[in-house]
Amino acid sequence: MPEAASASFSARADSNLTISWPMRTRDPRLGQAERWLRYAVPGTLAVFLACLVGLAALHIQGQRAEILAGARAEVEGFARLAARAVDPTGTVAEDLRALMPESERHPGRRLLVVRPDTRILAAHPPLPADRTTLAAVLGDSEPLSGLGERAGAMALELPGGESVLAAMHSLPGGAGQVAVLQPIEPLLRGWSARTRDQIVLIAAAALVIVGVGLAYGLQTRQAARADRAREQIRGRLETALRRGACGLWDWDIARGRIYWSDSMYTLLGYRRQNEYLSFGDVNGLVHPDDGDLYSLARGLAANQTHIDHAFRMRGADGAYVWLRARAEVVADAADGGRHLVGIATDISEQRALEETNAAADMRLRDAVEAISEAFVLWDTGNRLVLCNSKFRHLHALSPEDAQAGRSYTDVMGRGVLPQVRRESPEAGMALTSMAARTFEAELTDGRWLQISERRTKDGGYVSVGTDITSLKRNQEQLLASERELIETVKDLKRSRRTLELQTQQLADLAERYLDQKAVAEAANQAKAEFLANMSHELRTPLNAIIGFADVMENAVLGPLGTPRYTEYCRDIRESGSHLLSMIDDILDMARLEARRVRLIPKAISAEAAITAALAPVEPAAREKAITVSVDVTSGLDLLADPQAIRQILANLLQNAVKFTPAGGRVAVRARRAGACTHLYIEDNGIGIPRSDLDRLGRPFTQVETQMTRSHKGSGLGLAITRSMVELHGGSLRIRSEETVGTIVLVRLPAVPADRLDPPVPLAAAGPGLKTLSETPRSGRGAAGRSAAA
Numbered sequence: 001m002p003e004a005a006s007a008s009f010s011a012r013a014d015s016n017l018t019i020s021w022p023m024r025t026r027d028p029r030l031g032q033a034e035r036w037l038r039y040a041v042p043g044t045l046a047v048f049l050a051c052l053v054g055l056a057a058l059h060i061q062g063q064r065a066e067i068l069a070g071a072r073a074e075v076e077g078f079a080r081l082a083a084r085a086v087d088p089t090g091t092v093a094e095d096l097r098a099l100m101p102e103s104e105r106h107p108g109r110r111l112l113v114v115r116p117d118t119r120i121l122a123a124h125p126p127l128p129a130d131r132t133t134l135a136a137v138l139g140d141s142e143p144l145s146g147l148g149e150r151a152g153a154m155a156l157e158l159p160g161g162e163s164v165l166a167a168m169h170s171l172p173g174g175a176g177q178v179a180v181l182q183p184i185e186p187l188l189r190g191w192s193a194r195t196r197d198q199i200v201l202i203a204a205a206a207l208v209i210v211g212v213g214l215a216y217g218l219q220t221r222q223a224a225r226a227d228r229a230r231e232q233i234r235g236r237l238e239t240a241l242r243r244g245a246c247g248l249w250d251w252d253i254a255r256g257r258i259y260w261s262d263s264m265y266t267l268l269g270y271r272r273q274n275e276y277l278s279f280g281d282v283n284g285l286v287h288p289d290d291g292d293l294y295s296l297a298r299g300l301a302a303n304q305t306h307i308d309h310a311f312r313m314r315g316a317d318g319a320y321v322w323l324r325a326r327a328e329v330v331a332d333a334a335d336g337g338r339h340l341v342g343i344a345t346d347i348s349e350q351r352a353l354e355e356t357n358a359a360a361d362m363r364l365r366d367a368v369e370a371i372s373e374a375f376v377l378w379d380t381g382n383r384l385v386l387c388n389s390k391f392r393h394l395h396a397l398s399p400e401d402a403q404a405g406r407s408y409t410d411v412m413g414r415g416v417l418p419q420v421r422r423e424s425p426e427a428g429m430a431l432t433s434m435a436a437r438t439f440e441a442e443l444t445d446g447r448w449l450q451i452s453e454r455r456t457k458d459g460g461y462v463s464v465g466t467d468i469t470s471l472k473r474n475q476e477q478l479l480a481s482e483r484e485l486i487e488t489v490k491d492l493k494r495s496r497r498t499l500e501l502q503t504q505q506l507a508d509l510a511e512r513y514l515d516q517k518a519v520a521e522a523a524n525q526a527k528a529e530f531l532a533n534m535s536h537e538l539r540t541p542l543n544a545i546i547g548f549a550d551v552m553e554n555a556v557l558g559p560l561g562t563p564r565y566t567e568y569c570r571d572i573r574e575s576g577s578h579l580l581s582m583i584d585d586i587l588d589m590a591r592l593e594a595r596r597v598r599l600i601p602k603a604i605s606a607e608a609a610i611t612a613a614l615a616p617v618e619p620a621a622r623e624k625a626i627t628v629s630v631d632v633t634s635g636l637d638l639l640a641d642p643q644a645i646r647q648i649l650a651n652l653l654q655n656a657v658k659f660t661p662a663g664g665r666v667a668v669r670a671r672r673a674g675a676c677t678h679l680y681i682e683d684n685g686i687g688i689p690r691s692d693l694d695r696l697g698r699p700f701t702q703v704e705t706q707m708t709r710s711h712k713g714s715g716l717g718l719a720i721t722r723s724m725v726e727l728h729g730g731s732l733r734i735r736s737e738e739t740v741g742t743i744v745l746v747r748l749p750a751v752p753a754d755r756l757d758p759p760v761p762l763a764a765a766g767p768g769l770k771t772l773s774e775t776p777r778s779g780r781g782a783a784g785r786s787a788a789a
Helices: 004-025 028-085 092-099 134-138 144-151 189-243 262-268 279-285 293-301 348-370 389-394 408-414 469-553 563-593 606-614 618-623 642-658 690-695 717-727
Strands: 110-114 120-124 154-157 163-170 177-183 246-252 257-260 306-314 320-331 338-346 374-378 384-387 420-425 436-443 448-455 461-467 602-605 627-632 637-640 665-673 676-683 731-737 741-749
Touching (some): 028 163, 028 177, 092 110, 110 134, 189 262, 246 320, 448 469, 606 627, 606 642, 606 665, 618 642, 637 642, 642 676, 642 717, 717 741
Antiparallel strands (some): 154 163, 163 177, 246 257, 246 338, 420 436
């Protein structure tokens, strides 16, 4: 310890604490019983006092009740005897005086003889002159006159406020009644005196009990306060020890047992199991390389008064913790023995820091040795601290010459200074204060060195010499490269100006493109308006032409005269119908391109949709003896617009029948494929050349030329069909081979599984494609031989 007095005081204080601390490790059941007794004893005294007071009150009340019960019986018996002794026909007053002689046995008792009309005939002692009736004596609400002897002895309160016991008994022959009034207050005089004596005794006993209870409570409070103060002091000391990574030791040398504080257990990670630790248990935790407690005990036996020892102890996790124990031997007056009392401080971090510093110093020396520069460090007294082999080689020093601690003049006197041809200070780095400087030096052997010298914060001096020969040799190359770079930058600037000019040209082109696009959109809008107007203007006369041709062909108004006129009328009707169909196709295509078509998809039965689409093509199929087969999965539904799907299927079926020779076959199949529904229209017609498949689906595109075409058509049917399929979110694919046939695949989204609405019959589906005609027309291509692609 630094000071013996403070150490001795600290040791004695710790020793005193160790005597009181183990008390908290006693049996917890005793502590629990002690806490219960602190409350049980005052409670028991309070219950005893309450019982004593209660029993005394019951006893006093019982005595009073006993006195009144005896008085009631006596009054009632006296009234009965008086009724038999009084003669109403004789001298009533004498009889009353004879029944109640003057004595102190019945103080205040009064005897009344009452007539049947409740008037008082005689009274002893006499009544005042104004009280002549029983009601005047007992009060207006007296019940005795009505109940008589059946009421027995009753407690009444007279008009004057006096409480009495009253009893009545009828005279023989109904001559009246005898009433006896006994005041209660004289009867209870003795009872009142005894009650006062008992209250005094009980009050004295209660005062003694309360005093004992208060004294016990004060003692328990004082003891509890002392316990709390002791626990508070212990807790603060434990907190201080724990925060300081310290643990308290108390080694009873004579008994060979050691006490540890809670902070010591926390420091090593153990849990307290016993109050004391044995000498062998603690010695087993000490690292074998750090000595043992036996050597320490021998030193203490040799009159050693204090110790300061660093050692390692094994923690709960198996790892060793470095501790520094500082303790002093003190004499304990309680047991007459000697104790070694002190603290053990965790110095693991200090040890680890020392090891880290040593490792860092070693790494620093290795790093200084490994660098390619000549490095030297001088301290404030210009003595050598550290240098590497490059510095020694530069100055021709041996390791013995460059030992740490030698002065600058001594070291440099042992070496050889390198011959410098010229020095070249680096711009901006040389300082007039010489606190730091950097310069370049060319040696006689052609090497260049860059020497940087700096003052350290503690006043030392560090110098680093870097070989920059290769840098100097590359300096000229860098200058040449810089000149080339400047020329390249100029070229880049010229290229940048060219690019800016091209960018401006592109911007002008983009602006012209936008203008042309606006013009094209305006032309497209004008086309749509033109087609709408022309549709109305052409359809009106065509309807008249077709109607009149049909009237003339059927000779509705009479015969035409010449049979050839009938053929002319048929040709006019067919040509008008074909022209009307072409106009409708053009209008439909324009509306599809303008995205003015609105679909209302619904769940439709696939079989019903195919049947409805087959109706228009059945006459042509029968005329050409074409076999039409339908293969639809049972219960299969389509999610499509009713009118649009009928037009799609009608166009494809009409093309299949149109381009299939007589006696051929056309097959329609519908299948569910995952999240889609597939519709197949297959025929064995003339087929399509493979080179023409890519052109199918474009408006006004036909596979056959104008010179070789053999089938009529506008070239819009397949384009309209493809557009309508894509509006449904599906796709259309065609596979064909000449002279073999064609297969058209229509892929549509399937009806979702969570759609529980029943499929809509095609006849009741209503208009779905609001802007397209509802009736499929001939001349629309599906397989694309002469139809629109």
